Amino acid sequence: MEAMAGELARLRAEREELDRRIRLLESQLEATPRSSASPAGEAIGGGGGGIGAAACPIRRRGNGFSAADGLPADMIYRYSRHLLLPDFGVEGQRKLSGSSILVVGAGGLGSPVALYLAACGVGCLGIVDGDDVELNNLHRQIIHKEAYVGLSKVKSAADACREINSSIKVVEHHHTLKPCNALEIVRNYDIVVDATDNLPTRYMISDCCVLLNKPLVSGAALGLEGQLTVYHHNGSPCYRCLFPNPPPVAACQRCSDSGVLGVVPGVIGCLQALEAIKVATDVGEPLSGRMLLFDALSARIRIVKIRGSSSVCTVCGENSAFTQDDFQEFDYENFTQSPMSDKSAPSLDLLPESDRITCKEYKRLVDNGEPHLLLDVRPAHHFQITSVSQSLNIPLSELEEKLQILETSLKETMNTSTLDKVPPLFVVCRRGNDSQLAVQLLREKGFLSAKDIIGGLQSWARDVDHDFPVY
Amino acid sequence: MHLTLEFGGGLELLLEKSIKMHKVDVQPIDGQEKVMMKGLLSWVKSNLIKERPEMFLKGDSVRPGVLVLINDCDWELCGGLDAELEEKDVVVFISTLHGVL
Numbered sequence: 014m015e016a017m018a019g020e021l022a023r024l025r026a027e028r029e030e031l032d033r034r035i036r037l038l039e040s041q042l043e044a045t046p047r048s049s050a051s052p053a054g055e056a057i058g059g060g061g062g063g064i065g066a067a068a069c070p071i072r073r074r075g076n077g078f079s080a081a082d083g084l085p086a087d088m089i090y091r092y093s094r095h096l097l098l099p100d101f102g103v104e105g106q107r108k109l110s111g112s113s114i115l116v117v118g119a120g121g122l123g124s125p126v127a128l129y130l131a132a133c134g135v136g137c138l139g140i141v142d143g144d145d146v147e148l149n150n151l152h153r154q155i156i157h158k159e160a161y162v163g164l165s166k167v168k169s170a171a172d173a174c175r176e177i178n179s180s181i182k183v184v185e186h187h188h189t190l191k192p193c194n195a196l197e198i199v200r201n202y203d204i205v206v207d208a209t210d211n212l213p214t215r216y217m218i219s220d221c222c223v224l225l226n227k228p229l230v231s232g233a234a235l236g237l238e239g240q241l242t243v244y245h246h247n248g249s250p251c252y253r254c255l256f257p258n259p260p261p262v263a264a265c266q267r268c269s270d271s272g273v274l275g276v277v278p279g280v281i282g283c284l285q286a287l288e289a290i291k292v293a294t295d296v297g298e299p300l301s302g303r304m305l306l307f308d309a310l311s312a313r314i315r316i317v318k319i320r321g322s323s324s325v326c327t328v329c330g331e332n333s334a335f336t337q338d339d340f341q342e343f344d345y346e347n348f349t350q351s352p353m354s355d356k357s358a359p360s361l362d363l364l365p366e367s368d369r370i371t372c373k374e375y376k377r378l379v380d381n382g383e384p385h386l387l388l389d390v391r392p393a394h395h396f397q398i399t400s401v402s403q404s405l406n407i408p409l410s411e412l413e414e415k416l417q418i419l420e421t422s423l424k425e426t427m428n429t430s431t432l433d434k435v436p437p438l439f440v441v442c443r444r445g446n447d448s449q450l451a452v453q454l455l456r457e458k459g460f461l462s463a464k465d466i467i468g469g470l471q472s473w474a475r476d477v478d479h480d481f482p483v484y
Numbered sequence: 485m486h487l488t489l490e491f492g493g494g495l496e497l498l499l500e501k502s503i504k505m506h507k508v509d510v511q512p513i514d515g516q517e518k519v520m521m522k523g524l525l526s527w528v529k530s531n532l533i534k535e536r537p538e539m540f541l542k543g544d545s546v547r548p549g550v551l552v553l554i555n556d557c558d559w560e561l562c563g564g565l566d567a568e569l570e571e572k573d574v575v576v577f578i579s580t581l582h583g584v585l
Contacts, residue, residue, distance in 0.1 A: 212582045233581035238493060240581050256580060260549025263539065271494075304551075306578060308492060311504070315576070317553045320560040410535075 028160070087180070092134055105294040106134065110181075112293040113137035115202035117190050117218055119170040120144075121278030122208035122232050122285060124156035129286035131174035135293065137182040138174060139202055142166045143189030149484070153275035189353065190214065192341050195221045206289050207231040208282065212259060213345035213353045219244055219252030223329045224337055228292050228301075232278075232285040236271055239281035239307040242300055242319065243288055245329065249301035254323040254330075259349040277309050363449040368456070369465045372472045375439060384430035385437040386423055388463075390451040395443060399482045401473065409447045416458055423460075438463045445469035485510055485519050485571055489528065493579035495550065500534045508532075521552070522565040524575065540577075551578045 083089075084103055089096065092106050114135050116123050119142040130138050144166050146157045154166075161169035167185045174183045186198055190209075195217060199205055205227050207218045215231070222229040228246035233239065245251045284305065291297045306315045328335045346352055370378075378385065387404040389396055396406040405422055407415050419438075426436045438460055442448040445468040455463035466473070474481040489506045496504045508531075513523045525541060533540055539547065545565060546552055552559040553576040559567055569575070 210582065215582060235581040236494070238581060240493070240578075255551070256549055258548035260547060260580070261539070263536075306492065306576075308504075315556060317551075317556040317558065317576070318561065319551070319558040 088134070091180070095133070101294065101296055105296050108294040109290065110134050110136045112204065113139065113202045114204045114206060114289055114293065115139040115141065115199060116206045116208055117141050117214075118208035118210065119154070119156065119166040120150065120208065120210060121153040121273065121275070122234060122282040123170065123206075124154045125279050125282035126206050126208055126286045126289070127170050127174055128156055128177065129283065130289060131178045131181060131183065133286075133290060134178065135181060135290075137184065137202075139184040139186060139198070140167050140170050140174075141186040141188060141190050141198060142170070143187065153273060153278055155275075155279065190218065191353070192217060192343055192345065196225065196337055196340065199225055199227060202227065204289055204292055205229050206285050208285065211353055212351050213349045215252055216259070216349060217343075217345045217353075220328050220335070220340055220343070223251050224335070224340055228299075230285050230288045230292065232281040234278035234281045235273055237274055237277060237309040239277050239309070240304060241281055241284050241288070241307070242304040243292065244301075245322070246292060246299060246301040248321050250320055250322045251326060251329040253328050254321075254326045255319060257323075257327070259351075262350045274309060277307070280307060280309070360444070361446045361449050363453055364465055368452055368463070369449075369467050370439070371467050372476045375466050376477045383437075384426055384432055385439055386419075386426045388419065388438060388440045388451070390440060390442050390447050395484075398484055399470075401441065401470070401481075404441065409442070409451050412451055412454060413458075416460075419455075419460070423462075435462050439466050440464065441466040441473070442469045444471050485512070485569065487519075487524070487569060487572070488574045489532070490574065490576045491578075492576065493581055495540065495577050495579045498533050498535055498537075498539055500532075506532060518568045518570075520565070521554070521559060521563070521567045521569065521575075524569065525565075528577075546577065549580050551580065552576070553578070 084092075084096075084106060088106070088110070095101050095106050095109075096103055098105070112135055114130055114137070116126050116130070116139065119127065119140050123140070123142070127138065127140055142165075146154070146161045146164055146166050146169050148159075148162050150166075151157060151159065151162075156173045157166065157169045158173075161172075165187055167187050171183045171185045174181070184201075188194055188198075190198065199218075199221050205218060205222050207215060207229055209215060209218065215233075219229060219231075221227075222245050226245075229244040229251075230241075231244055231252070232241045243249060288300050291299045300316075302319060302321060304317050304319050306317065308314075322329055324331045327333060387401060389400055389404040389406045390409040390412060391406070392408045392410070393406060396408075400406065405419070407418060412419075423435055423438060427434075430436060438455070440448040440451045440455070440463055442451070445465070448465045448469060452463045452465045468476075470481065471483065474483045487508055487510055489508055491499060491504055491506075496502045499506075510519050510524060510527050512519050516523070519527075522544065525544070525546065529537055529541055540550070541547060554562050554567055554569070555574055556576075
């Protein structure tokens with residue numbers, strides 16, 4: 014372990030040094046006047062610097078040989094397959110290279126969005142994200158490489174985009190988008206792509222786009238399904254027109270709880286890139302006023318007509334009094350009763366302290382050989398991933414109807430021990446929320462020896478068994 | 485009246501075996517000639533929803549965050565709860581996804 018950590022530190026230091034030398038050379042190159050090649054992409058607002066990135070000026074110099082209104086020779090060659098499309102052509106490419114697009118979220122959706130927008134020659138590409146790359150992101154967030162695990166997602170994504178196309182400008186925003194910085198960042202772009210993962214952020218981005226009058230290409234993916242539409246464009250609704258009231262908290266599934274097949278956000282992200290290109294170039298019919306619903310399992314794509322913008326919408330409606338100041342003050346997490354980060358799962362606190370024990374206490378009890386029963390209430394497919402030895406799996410959703418099994422197991426435990434009373438029953442789940450609900454239910458049903466293991470298997474892996482797999 | 489009902493975006497989890505597509509035969513409520521959306525919602529609640537009905541309905545309509553589509557068209561454009569259904573109509577109930585980063 015130590016040797017690996019040392020090697021890792023050495024490699025990181027080596028990379029830092031290389032990055033430093035690259036930056037130095039880039040800045041020298043930048044300072045040298047050139048005639049035809051366009052400037053390499055550059056980072057603005059990196060490492061927590063100014064968020065606004067001032068503006069997103071698009072610098073592209075023509076070369077002496079192209080016609081006054083034609084494209085420079087290097088662009089003609091690079092984008093020749095675009096130029097050969099009659100519907101797209103020089104005009105489309107010119108509009109694209111003159112446009113600036115902000116991608117919010119450098120994750121499963123944002124990966125293909127950023128890669129395609131960089132490759133296709135958008136003039137300025139901004140990427141916002143406050144997270145770091147994690148190993149369990151890589152199966153779907155294809156813009157990130159193993160070498161970037163632990164580093165900023167924005168840096169990773171921006172580097173990948175620059176490697177693909179050094180002629181565009183890539184702007185790094187190393188922040189989570191929030192009401193206090195959103196206006197300042199979004200203002201600099203023509204089009205916004207929502208590639209985020211949570212409800213409060215979706216409302217916030219939509220409101221921000223309405224206030225600044227920017228079209229919003231919005232995508233979502235979860236499990237084996239995806240959804241896509243273009244809000245606030247050509248009379249289409251904003252997110253609030255469609256969903257004036259947020260759904261109840263229990264209806265909000267998140268991928269860290271529900272899983273997602275990697276290619277599903279990939280498909281939706283590609284379609285988001287396509288819609289952004291269509292909006293930027295004014296080519297074709299964008300998906301405004303319509304919504305695309307993708308069901309990967311049955312291989313079905315449905316495109317449905319949705320309502321137009323609502324005249325009574327509190328944000329984009331005729332009599333809306335929602336101002337930029339209101340926006341900056343608005344508490345989106347409170348409005349939706351859910352957090353802006355996918356990671357911070359809401360944690361319950363249902364039980365009195367006497368009904369709970371910590372993982373370490375439980376470990377001590379196991380080591381002392383104290384007779385007990387361990388009940389794991391995670392869904393069966395979670396239990397298959399990993400479990401603590403000698404635990405009984407009854408998923409929370411089936412617990413009430415399977416109390417008999419529990420009763421029998423408790424009796425068996427009692428018979429094989431020297432106990433003359435019901436043995437203690439400990440309940441565990443993934444994070445320690447469902448186990449509390451289970452203990453509550455069990456105590457109501459007369460299982461008075463039921464106790465919750467605080468923090469679930471996540472705490473078990475952190476505090477007791479460091480080799481226990483985390484998922 | 486024969487209808488095709490589809491559930492998506494996680495709403496299928498409220499139904500038996502999480503089956504997404506259901507071909508059903510629904511009769512109008514007594515005294516009415518046609519099946520209306522309002523009647524269909526209560527029919528779905530009594531006949532298809534197996535758990536947590538509050539994740540499907542709120543009051544006499546669907547809960548916030550559920551889109552209803554009649555023949556691939558937002559029900560808000562077809563009359564909402566008062567929309568009249570026709571033989572062989574396809575009604576889709578879909579929960580919005582907030583998704584994954």
